[in-house]
Amino acid sequence: MLELEELVRDFGDHRAVDQVSFRVSRGRLTGFVGGNGAGKTTTMRMIMGVLATNRGEIRWDGAPVTAADRRDFGYMPEERGLYPKQTVLGQLVYLARLRGQGNAEARRHTLELLERLGLAEKSQSRLESLSLGNQQRVQIAAALLGSPKLLVLDEPFSGLDPHAVDTMAELLREYAAAGIPVLFSSHQLDLVERLCDDLVIMASGHVVGKGTADELRHRDRPRYHLVTGAPAGWARDVPGVTDVEELPDGARVELAADADPGELLTQALGRGAVHAFTPLVPSIADVYREMTSA
Structure with a gap:
């Protein structure tokens, strides 16, 4: 389980994240929603150690998260970071090996992911030659490499066509069914409502709502x-x-x-x-x- 306790992050005089607390439980899909500038990406970066916290604590399975823990987290950042002139297969195999897989295992797993994501025919293409939607699929594959113990995905559905959205949703359900906590942000509220077990709603750096969809729908006067x-x-x-x-x-x-x-x-x-x-x-x-x- 991932737990965030009273996280605070300042950028100069601006408080981007203010006392944010929530948990992402094993085997559950947690939707992370909020407008631009709400603090979602900053929070995800703190989870992954890309940004330090000013205050608060991030725990994994009840203990403060470590760099070793984070090596087993799958992360898809808001700003994509793959190599445009490398082939899809070559760079994904390279990234899988960085995560501890042998060459044969890395190649097998990468090809399986590319097949699931509809990119098998693009495996030898350079990333820069692909459409933006297909580049997004490759970035998703990079986050799913290895055997991640947690998935943190910043806008994974952005730019995907409806068929790719359905494929991605099915994949995330499979990871959750295997007991993996999944946290993802999205502006597609209909998708979040359909897919998620839990939701966290942020505004102006604060968590303004959290719970299951039913809990949030029925929290007010009937x-x-x-x-x-x-x-x-x-x-x-x-x-x-x-x-x-x-x-x-x-x-x-x-x-x-x-x-x-x-x-x-x-x-x-x-x-x-x-x-x-x-x-x-x-x-x-x-x-x-x-x-x-x-």
């Missing part, structure tokens, strides 16, 4: 769509109701966290037919906008 066939302004007088948006055929109603929705339904039934009484569950995009708009 809301219901009540359909009665006529405006339901009367719902304002029901105990526990905190807000009512009248509609031509009913209302959208917000309740206090401890309110009983059955009371609202009982009163609605006492006034006539109820055609629908449906919980309104926000999307992760809605939750993100609310948490980061303050």
Whole structure:
């Protein structure tokens, strides 16, 4: 397990990361989301030791993370760093050998990854000759080389076509199923919602939300769509109701966290037919906008 405890990072007078704490558990995909400048990349760089922390602690399996631990972490940086004039296969085999694999094992594993990522036919091509999307796939392969104990991926889906996104998502699920913690950032909130077990939302250097998708969706006061066939302004007088948006055929109603929705339904039934009484569950995009708009 990776644990971050009260991380702080300053750049001069600017505090880019302010008391950031969260964990990335084994076998779980954790989405790391936030706007540009929220502090995601800086946090990932501190995890990998590219940047030092000003305060706080990073722990791996309960102990302070070491350089030896980090050698077993797979990392995809925001700024890509492969060699444009080398062949795809040649440089990936070289990187795999740097991670401790023998030549035959490095070549076998690299070819397997290139096949999975749809790049087998490009193995002898120079990186600079590939499209930007295919260059992104090669960078992903570089992060997956060896047997990483943790994956830290900064915008791995950026620039990928839908088929490549699906392939990458399947690969990450396989790594997670093998017990590997995966932390990745993305601006594609629909993808994050579909793929992740846990989410961490950042804004202005702070963690403003974390938990499972369901926990984040249901953290606030519950809301219901009540359909009665006529405006339901009367719902304002029901105990526990905190807000009512009248509609031509009913209302959208917000309740206090401890309110009983059955009371609202009982009163609605006492006034006539109820055609629908449906919980309104926000999307992760809605939750993100609310948490980061303050």
